[in-house]
Amino acid sequence: MTPRTTLGLLLLLAPASLLLALLSGSIDISPWALLTHSAEPLAQTVVFELRLPRALAAFAVGGMLALAGALMQVLLRNPLADPYILGISGGAAVAALLSLLAGLSGLMLAGNAFIGALASMLLVFGLAHGRGAWTATRLILTGVIVAAGWGALIGLILALSPERGLHGMLFWLMGDLSHTPPPLWGLLACGLGLLLSLPLARDLNVLARGELAASALGVTVPRLRLLLYFIASLLTAGAVTIAGSIGFVGLVIPHLLRLLGLRDHRHLLPGCVLAGGSLLMLADTLARTVVAPQQLPVGVITALLGVPLFLYLLNRRGTRL
């Protein structure tokens, strides 16, 4: 399958996933009624005011996470990197849990999470930059240590929180889309992230072969690294703000697509947005329907779906990572 065919199929997967998300749930609606607006008013309301915004938010978050993951993996020259490796989600989580502890919700909660993510991003950047060279190893070590620090604070907050607040906190930590803000901002951020990173795509191909090799082939590496760091961090901050720290999408989608032949970043980056978005829409649909009326954190579903799928592709005959 050529990369373009794969991209074309992903382009079909996105609306198909959206349709599935709109049709699934406790109130049944036929595809025909949906398309012709001829359903009962209650069903219309449920589909267009509850399911649609949630599905679009899921698409935006999944797209941002997968895109951020792909950028982070090249920035750190480490295939194991995910958007959370540098502690951005940790900073957001600490701010979000403190907000929950203080009884905040909605936009205040999201705003604080975003501030927490930005603070963590600047902290890691400042510490890793220091006075000396800004190597991938130094950045990754700084990020991992800062993330560990946030992890300790998260544990502390959880331990000291009253029991009735724990459920909400746990959902936030595992990633959850049931209280998302309107999806427009997420979709805009996702689109902007893709627009900003696409012009860098061929530079990324070269950077993936090493920093010296990239310099020798005409890439201004320090500037590219800076751009990558900020684009990936802001995308992650946006995703975490909307839906908490949903795991696995950012790590696995880029690899999945590489295994499917999208090695060129000019294909991989748009592919990540489409595949990450679609997967998260599907996962969220499952999260709210499998044990309905109870809802699951979507992060649990992404991991449960992603792990076997990834292992299968990795062990497929003739595949080499």
Added chain:
Amino acid sequence: MSTPLLTTHGLAVEIGGKQVCDGLNFNIHAGQRWALLGINGVGKTTLLHSLAGLRKPAAGEVLLNGRPIKTQPRRQVAQQLGLLLQEEGDAFPGTVLETALSGRHPHLGRWQWESAADITLAEQALVQVGLAGLEPRQISTLSGGERRRLSLATLLCQQPQLFLLDEPTNHLDPHQQVTLLKLLAAQTHKGTRGLLMILHDVNLASRFCDQALLLFGDGETLHGSAESVLTAENLERLYGHPVITLAGPDGPVYLPR
């Protein structure tokens, strides 16, 4: 005489408090083939990276086609100068053809895709280094010698005027060593391109290079035509090891005693 491809003015390079060269003035002209020789750890690679503008010199400057290399954008540098690195691991998958094509990177605009002509160029480069037929192979499945030849193909695809090569013969068997050095030497035959390469085999250096630059350590250097510089006396001093000179079919052959 036309502008040299590369000029150094009073170049001083240091690494880890050690002087690699000091006050080095030399020119690489089109058509010339330079050998860069010295013992392990003397700073050959460091000097090569400084010449390529990837490392700031302690003093002096490097001119590429008459203009300071540090003021030229990296992309513009890469259109004129190609660098063969020692090794770098590959963390991400890629095919042989994709890797060779990356040599076109500095010649393409931001939104430009590789054209059919670029692909032909990459395929020809792969033929030249003897990797024809391996285009769809994953680079992780290549042997050390094949990778080395792929790096050379990428460099040929880049089509620079000046080649800077860090041990191009590393990992290669004797047949491949000679084949590839011939290929590289042929690049300079039209008199529009030049090269400088780090070599550890003095006999390959004297066979394929017409100029030599010796790094003695402590910042001391010696350069000039290969015949005048590659003498038993200089080589004994360079490597700190006695050298035997034998009469070979194309001139003297040097062996460590």
